[in-house]
Amino acid sequence: MLFNSLGFALFLPLVFFVYWFVLSKKLFLQNTWLLAASYFFYGCWDWRFMLLLVFSTALDYYSGLKIAQHKENARLKKFWLILSIGLNLGFLGIFKYYNFFVSSFADLLNAMGATVHISTLNIILPVGISFYTFHGLSYVIDIYYNKIEPEKGAVNYGLFVSFFPLLVAGPIERATHLLPQIKKNRDFDPLAAREGLRQILWGLFKKIVIADNCAGIVNDIFAIPAERNSGTLLFGAFLFAFQIYGDFSGYSDIALGTARLFGLRLLKNFAFPYFSRDIAEFWRRWHISLSSWFRDYLYIPLGGSQGGLGLKIRNTFIIFLVSGFWHGANWTFIIWGFLNALYILPLLIFDKNRNNLAIAAQGRLLPSWGEFFNIMLTFGLTCLAWIFFRAENLTDAFAYLGGIFAFNGWQISGFSSSLFALILVLIGIEWWGREGDFALERVKNWRLKPLRWAFYLIIGLLIFLYQGKSHEFIYFQF
Numbered sequence: 001m002l003f004n005s006l007g008f009a010l011f012l013p014l015v016f017f018v019y020w021f022v023l024s025k026k027l028f029l030q031n032t033w034l035l036a037a038s039y040f041f042y043g044c045w046d047w048r049f050m051l052l053l054v055f056s057t058a059l060d061y062y063s064g065l066k067i068a069q070h071k072e073n074a075r076l077k078k079f080w081l082i083l084s085i086g087l088n089l090g091f092l093g094i095f096k097y098y099n100f101f102v103s104s105f106a107d108l109l110n111a112m113g114a115t116v117h118i119s120t121l122n123i124i125l126p127v128g129i130s131f132y133t134f135h136g137l138s139y140v141i142d143i144y145y146n147k148i149e150p151e152k153g154a155v156n157y158g159l160f161v162s163f164f165p166l167l168v169a170g171p172i173e174r175a176t177h178l179l180p181q182i183k184k185n186r187d188f189d190p191l192a193a194r195e196g197l198r199q200i201l202w203g204l205f206k207k208i209v210i211a212d213n214c215a216g217i218v219n220d221i222f223a224i225p226a227e228r229n230s231g232t233l234l235f236g237a238f239l240f241a242f243q244i245y246g247d248f249s250g251y252s253d254i255a256l257g258t259a260r261l262f263g264l265r266l267l268k269n270f271a272f273p274y275f276s277r278d279i280a281e282f283w284r285r286w287h288i289s290l291s292s293w294f295r296d297y298l299y300i301p302l303g304g305s306q307g308g309l310g311l312k313i314r315n316t317f318i319i320f321l322v323s324g325f326w327h328g329a330n331w332t333f334i335i336w337g338f339l340n341a342l343y344i345l346p347l348l349i350f351d352k353n354r355n356n357l358a359i360a361a362q363g364r365l366l367p368s369w370g371e372f373f374n375i376m377l378t379f380g381l382t383c384l385a386w387i388f389f390r391a392e393n394l395t396d397a398f399a400y401l402g403g404i405f406a407f408n409g410w411q412i413s414g415f416s417s418s419l420f421a422l423i424l425v426l427i428g429i430e431w432w433g434r435e436g437d438f439a440l441e442r443v444k445n446w447r448l449k450p451l452r453w454a455f456y457l458i459i460g461l462l463i464f465l466y467q468g469k470s471h472e473f474i475y476f477q478f
Contacts, residue, residue, distance in 0.1 A: 100329030196260030203253025
């Protein structure tokens with residue numbers, strides 16, 4: 001069930017109505033209803049995946065209880081931690097990475113002159129497995145290190161893992177953040193609900209109007225890069241940057257807005273990343289929940305920034321390579337991660353990776369020329385890295401880059417002036433609202449109510465006009 005589908009448009013109001021108007025003030029029943037709705041939502045993709053989701057949830061729930069039970073017995077405590085992590089990563093490895101490792105090993109042997117025949121698994125990647133696996137891992141690790149107590153209520157824990165807005169593409173939640181909200185009585189807040197609807201509206205605009213309209217042109221350009229000139233290839237990379245941003249941040253906006261309708265606040269996942277002035281700032285603003293997860297559960301345990309420049313560089317490269325591999329079982333993602341690590345290397349060497357912590361041009365209408373140059377440079381480097389993220393394989397990626405630097409013409413085929421104008425509208429509204437939690441947050445401060453409603457009507461009309469080019473969310477494949 002897609003957020004931008006008729007099915008979801010019917011599903012959400014029904015869940016909302018029962019939650020607030022039938023089960024109001026009955027916390028256990030509200031949570032049970034949300035859990036049942038979440039399982040139904042997930043089961044609409046493929047009911048067979050439900051078994052894996054329920055097993056993973058039960059494993060981590062029980063492991064958390066056993067880790068706490070044996071807090072005085074280091075051996076048993078570690079056993080249950082290793083069991084939970086091992087089984088979770090084992091399932092993730094089989095479904096997501098088995099074919100990659102087997103094929104890569106066979107390619108290596110063939111390159112060395114040995115002829116091998118391999119057997120790969122003909123299986124479908126369960127949607128959302130990378131996300132709900134990380135939910136469970138953070139939970140058991142936090143219990144192991146005594147940061148939280150295990151949740152006794154199976155329904156509460158199940159809802160933490162499976163809450164439908166975040167289930168298939170995040171954000172990657174923490175038990176310390178979401179579980180206390182799930183366990184607390186919630187009263188309907190009309191102001192929060194309005195904020196949620198604004199965020200949903202903007203998320204739908206980014207997904208349907210921007211991302212889905214970029215997708216067709218991007219697919220055509222990346223399909224046959226050898227037949228495109230340099231200008232068209234550059235335009236394709238530019239459009240993919242906005243496709244993936246509109247797609248993924250649009251999903252996150254819809255997820256966060258939907259959660260607000262039920263009185264819950266999810267972790268912020270995007271903070272206007274294309275206005276970043278360096279790559280370090282970009283990664284503090286892009287897929288924030290994943291970046292912070294790797295920081296807390298991998299970078300800091302490896303030593304973080306405490307052991308000198310060499311250790312900091314080593315740990316940074318590990319983080320980016322693992323992040324690339326998390327996105328997919330393909331060498332293109334690993335090179336994408338490696339490129340981003342290279343980009344950030346000068347900032348680490350000169351200790352400038354935390355120079356830009358505030359939003360660009362904070363309190364000002366326009367950036368300085370220096371800020372503008374840095375924003376454009378960061379965006380350009382990001383677009384080049386996105387080529388590897390989007391390409392089907394390394395051969396296509398390098399062919400695409402070779403075509404750009406062939407300098408064989410700059411006339412853009414397939415250029416859409418209307419789409420380009422819509423992207424400019426996106427940039428303008430996001431720049432105007434960049435100091436809020438999401439771009440439309442400031443609209444509520446407009447004094448003229450007719451002006452507010454006219455704005456919402458225009459956004460809604462654009463969504464309606466462009467809704468015919470629906471594409472699945474990109475991050476569902478991860």
